[in-house]
Amino acid sequence: MKNVVALMTDFGLKDNFVGLLKAVMTRINPGIKTIDITHDIARHNIKEAAFLLAHSFSYFPKGTIFLAVVDPGVGSLRRAIAIQTMHYYFIGPDNGILSIAVRKAGIKKIVALENKRYFLPHVSSTFHGRDIFAPVAAHISCGVGIMKLGRSLKAIETLKLSSVQVKGGTLEAHIVYVDTFGNLVTDVTEKQIIAFCKGKKFVALLNGKKISKISLSYSQGPEQEPFFIQGSFATLEVALKNRSAAHYFSLKNYGTITIRCRD
Amino acid sequence: MKNVVALMTDFGLKDNFVGLLKAVMTRINPGIKTIDITHDIARHNIKEAAFLLAHSFSYFPKGTIFLAVVDPGVGSLRRAIAIQTMHYYFIGPDNGILSIAVRKAGIKKIVALENKRYFLPHVSSTFHGRDIFAPVAAHISCGVGIMKLGRSLKAIETLKLSSVQVKGGTLEAHIVYVDTFGNLVTDVTEKQIIAFCKGKKFVALLNGKKISKISLSYSQGPEQEPFFIQGSFATLEVALKNRSAAHYFSLKNYGTITIRCRD
Amino acid sequence: MKNVVALMTDFGLKDNFVGLLKAVMTRINPGIKTIDITHDIARHNIKEAAFLLAHSFSYFPKGTIFLAVVDPGVGSLRRAIAIQTMHYYFIGPDNGILSIAVRKAGIKKIVALENKRYFLPHVSSTFHGRDIFAPVAAHISCGVGIMKLGRSLKAIETLKLSSVQVKGGTLEAHIVYVDTFGNLVTDVTEKQIIAFCKGKKFVALLNGKKISKISLSYSQGPEQEPFFIQGSFATLEVALKNRSAAHYFSLKNYGTITIRCRD
Secondary structure, rough: OOOOEEEEEOOOOOOHHHHHHHHHHHOOOOEEEEEEEEEOOOOHHHHHHHHHHHHOOOHHHOOOHHHHHOOOOOOOOEEEEEEEOOOEEEEEEEEOOHHHHHHHHHEEEEOOOOHHHHOOOOOOOOOOOHHHHHHHHHHHHOOHHHHOOOOOOOOOOOOOOOOOOOEEEEEEEEEEEEOOOOOOOOOOOHHHHHHOOOOOOEEEEOOEEEEEEEEEOOOOOOOOOEEEEEEOOOOOEEEOOOOHHHHOOOOOOOOOOEEEOOO | OEEEEEEEEOOOOOOHHHHHHHHHHHHHHHOOEEEEEEEEEEEEEHHHHHHHHHHHHOOOOOOOEEEEEEEOOOOOOOOOEEEEEEEOOOEOOOOOOOOOHHHHOEEEEEEOOOHHHOOOOEEEEOOOHHHHHHHHHHHHOOOOHHHHOOEOOOOOOOOOOOOEEEOEEEEEEEEEEEOOOOOOOOOOOOHHHHHOOOOOEEEEEEOEEEEEOEEEEOOOOOOOEEEEEOOOOEEEEEEOEEEOOHHOOOOOOOEEEEEEEEE | OOEEEEEEOOOOOOOOOHHHHHHHHHHHOOOOEEEEOOOOOOOOHHHHHHHHHHOHHHHHOOEEEEEEHHHHOOOOOOOOEEEOOOOOOOEEEEOOOOOHHHHHHHHHEEEEEOHHHHHOOOOOOOOOOHHHHHHHHHHOOOOOOOHHOEEOOOOOOOOOOOOOOOEEEEEEEEEEEEOOOOOEEEEHHHHHHHHHHHHOEEEEEEEEEEEEOEEOOOOOOOOOOOOEEEOOOOOOOEEEEEEOOHHHHHOOOEEEEEEEEEE
């Protein structure tokens, strides 16, 4: 079954853009089912989209086609690509947005989207989501093999991502996503902190403020004090009870967390 | 037919949370259809969700499964429940969110969600929507009887709600919901006001300001002056023409309306 | 196939209003598919809705039923109508919201919605979307001919729209839509500017600021300077690279662009 298309964009829901993606796909494949992952990616924030996609795809049915469009380079020479992995298909601009997800999913084939037979008849220079990506997704859902879409590629663009590392006696982690409640998703796991501090207590610093506890649930967390929690992503999150941690830490952009072990 | 799942949460649409609920359900039941009631319940506002659910369910097809997740106690000892009523199924945390709707719908069976066979293999402590409620809803839609989900319960948590009452010569009503246009949904009906004032005129006070008219439609309402109107919920709403009544009355939280009869 | 209903309203997504439209329709036709065009039309802005609908419908499958509800006159004497065109159906209040789209789509039949058999049993005076328009759309999707819905009409309400015109040596164009990124959609095409200036350079004025370039894509546009671009609508848009043009031009309401030719 390949009739599920999952959508992720930075289009928002004010305009008719998302509706047109679905219209174009339904016109090509009346049996298509669409699921919105989100359309509220911060505008042009390819990293945020790549992170969310990588933490979403494995919950979807096998055969799902992911359409991810955060595309500041639309109309320029950046390539449009489709990738077949072990169980899924991924479609989007070749700007790194698909790169984290497909590495986890196991790349099988990559193609450049070049065969205009699978585009809308008229391709604008500003809305490839409607004119190229949506029709290509719908054609894949109808059974078109991705090798028909264009020439085979050997590699795709990737993103420069920071990762957890030891720096002069400290463990350096990073905020990689801020959710709608202001919880700060990090790239560090509880296991990594325990291994680094060999079971001793730790203290973490973010924007000059301390975090020193890991809680099993929001309701068990300390009052009026930030804590780490094993959230719904695979890594620790920084949270406060009934408050936005993003607001508490005055975080405007994603930040760095420095973790030290206590004696 | 039991393939419709209606969703109501306080998750918002910025993150991938709602998308994951649908992904998990579609993976279990590819024929499932989801309808969003809203995902913009004020965070942790169980009363608001309970009110909207109670005023929504009866418009849905018989057999619809309602998944309502506003869950400040996630990860604590609060129970997760499923309730079968005359024509519907309701799933959510046992914190009162389902209580008004199921009382109207006619409770037939209540169970605690305990059979892990119907959960995702790994259950997080922060996202039971994805890990417990969504898969349970999908399994019910596939025909799993609710008695298979866990032990039978005799009662559920309820909410303390104020109701219309006579107090020292006045009729006391309440604002129970504020819609996106700033209309103030009350808990009082036109019939109740007429019966209380025995056909005489009335004057209502809210935050020190007066309301003295009931209009049949927005367009027939007075200019520059608040009025009651029989809205799309079963009770009267306070409205202003082309303005937000919430703003006019400086309402920050839900308030009390005092109704007196004129001589 | 007539099982696709496309929705456009000014209801927003905070309340249960959009969910109830879908509930009512699914109850009447369990096989119905809904596609949201948008629910974020500025409240009561019939022109904005009419513009977006006219630029959306042709991307949908033949047989699609469009339900467009921006309805400040709900509950008054304004008519409710359904229109059959060459390939589509349009339903909404008779206030101009459908007028631009149906003119492009080719009107075949117009009817007033009067046959209460196709409404909900109880019709409120504030929510005809739920009580009249949604059930009518669902019945059409089930095969009910529009002549059964009420008496035939000869004409519908239209909107007073400005259009591009020559005024004393200048070409006057207008901002007709502002998208979520702040791009300003105009009513003028590149061809019209070229024809007016006979191939010479042009300079356009909007709120006292100049636009003098047309770019083929966002990425090829000039830095720090507004430009025209052939956007995803049929006409030119005013854009800035990585910024909101609406903010740059301090546009609060839709405005007028004056285009002069250079010597």
